[in-house]
Amino acid sequence: MSGAAGLRERAWAAAAEVVDPEIPVLSIADLGVLRDVRVAGDTVEVVITPTYSGCPAMRVIEFEIEAALRAAGIDKLRIATVLSPAWTTDWLSDEGRRKLAEFGIAGAVSRRALFGADAVLCPRCGSAKTERLAEFGSTACKALYRCRACAEPFDYFKCH
Amino acid sequence: MTETPPLFSYTLRLADNALILGHRLSEWIGHAPLLEEELALGNVALDLIGEARALYAYAGTVEGKGRDEDALAYLRDAHDFRNILLVEQPNGDFAVTIIRQFLYSAVMHPFWHALARSSDATLAAIAAKAEKEAAYHLRHASEWLIRLGDGTEESRRRAQAALDELWAYAGEMFESDDVEQALIAPGIAVDPALLRAEWERSVDGVLAQATLARPAAGWIQSGGRSGRHSEHLGHLLAEMQFLQRAYPGATW
Numbered sequence: 119m120s121g122a123a124g125l126r127e128r129a130w131a132a133a134a135e136v137v138d139p140e141i142p143v144l145s146i147a148d149l150g151v152l153r154d155v156r157v158a159g160d161t162v163e164v165v166i167t168p169t170y171s172g173c174p175a176m177r178v179i180e181f182e183i184e185a186a187l188r189a190a191g192i193d194k195l196r197i198a199t200v201l202s203p204a205w206t207t208d209w210l211s212d213e214g215r216r217k218l219a220e221f222g223i224a225g226a227v228s229r230r231a232l233f234g235a236d237a238v239l240c241p242r243c244g245s246a247k248t249e250r251l252a253e254f255g256s257t258a259c260k261a262l263y264r265c266r267a268c269a270e271p272f273d274y275f276k277c278h
Numbered sequence: 279m280t281e282t283p284p285l286f287s288y289t290l291r292l293a294d295n296a297l298i299l300g301h302r303l304s305e306w307i308g309h310a311p312l313l314e315e316e317l318a319l320g321n322v323a324l325d326l327i328g329e330a331r332a333l334y335a336y337a338g339t340v341e342g343k344g345r346d347e348d349a350l351a352y353l354r355d356a357h358d359f360r361n362i363l364l365v366e367q368p369n370g371d372f373a374v375t376i377i378r379q380f381l382y383s384a385v386m387h388p389f390w391h392a393l394a395r396s397s398d399a400t401l402a403a404i405a406a407k408a409e410k411e412a413a414y415h416l417r418h419a420s421e422w423l424i425r426l427g428d429g430t431e432e433s434r435r436r437a438q439a440a441l442d443e444l445w446a447y448a449g450e451m452f453e454s455d456d457v458e459q460a461l462i463a464p465g466i467a468v469d470p471a472l473l474r475a476e477w478e479r480s481v482d483g484v485l486a487q488a489t490l491a492r493p494a495a496g497w498i499q500s501g502g503r504s505g506r507h508s509e510h511l512g513h514l515l516a517e518m519q520f521l522q523r524a525y526p527g528a529t530w
Contacts, residue, residue: 154385168407170324170407170411171325171329171331171404171407172300172324172326172327172328172329173324173328173412201332201403201404201407202402202403202406202407203401203406204403204407204410205407252315252317253316253317253318253417253421254314254317254321254322254418256317257321258321258324258325
């Protein structure tokens with residue numbers, strides 16, 4: 119592959135390696151923060167979207183993308199931030215959800231089979247007997263929960 | 279003198295509301311009653327400041343005079359700010375902060391929902407994001423309000439006092455002038471009068487659960503949207519803008 123398509127693929131691969139500084143097991147591709155990579159002439163444009171309006175990690179992510187692309191030999195680049203469509207937890211990849219759980223963060227919705235009620239499953243023991251301790255957790259995108267079965271506190275990636 | 283474009287004024291008002299309330303909430307950092315609440319108030323502040331940045335950036339583009347988000351936030355004086363008076367009111371005790379947040383979020387949640395359907399694509403995009411955040415802000419404030427109102431004698435007394443004190447500032451959220459009117463017809467702005475019924479429903483619902491009495495309709499204190507502010511805004515700006523005023527153009 120050569121030309122624009124090859125450049126785009128190389129740029130995407132480099133940008134997709136960048137991890138979220140708050141959740142270092144997740145890449146920005148897993149998170150759905152990396153929206154697109156476009157090539158216009160010899161310039162690469164990387165398109166990202168914030169999880170929350172005030173996400174303080176965005177600046178760090180932009181910096182890391184630039185560093186990753188330069189390391190891949192791409193010097194002509196710009197980074198664009200888009201707000202629409204608004205980020206949703208639905209964009210978390212399955213791989214991302216699995217990595218989150220391994221990291222000890224419950225990944226968004228889990229449907230309880232009975233009564234159709236939502237339950238947040240403990241990422242440690244899998245129990246649905248969990249309770250919310252605080253609406254806002256260590257970052258704006260997470261809430262603080264506790265498992266009533268194994269007593270472990272954990273972060274929950276907010277569903278929205 | 280050229281006329282200010284209504285879209286600039288409209289976007290600036292929304293940005294100023296978000297920034298000033300965000301800054302107020304940030305004043306709680308290091309002083310919140312418990313750690314979880316410290317994080318919560320800090321996170322709500324971050325959401326609001328994030329919304330403000332997006333709105334200021336757009337306002338600067340619409341204005342076309344080269345002012346960026348920092349110039350609009352840091353280099354205007356109190357009389358140039360267009361936020362409603364409610365958001366500049368001091369934090370007071372925790373009940374005052376929660377009631378202020380509740381009254382504001384209860385209107386902003388339906389507001390962003392409606393603005394997400396704006397014919398202006400940038401405002402619609404900012405609104406779609408802010409709507410989700412406002413849902414959390416409203417739930418957080420509502421849960422606290424219920425706990426404070428239906429709590430101890432002391433928390434109930436303070437919650438009712440805060441509600442009585444701030445009630446006069448709520449009416450300004452539903453006022454509209456030439457700026458809104460010019461933008462409502464082409465489907466850019468939201469008619470704030472249309473939000474009133476939903477706001478009252480959600481306020482009445484939460485106040486009932488909180489066993490608090492809704493204050494009687496009375497005097498509406500307004501003026502912020504045309505630059506007539508309470509003395510509190512100047513003090514807030516003195517702190518918020520200090521660095522850029524003392525060391526213009528400073529970065530780090």
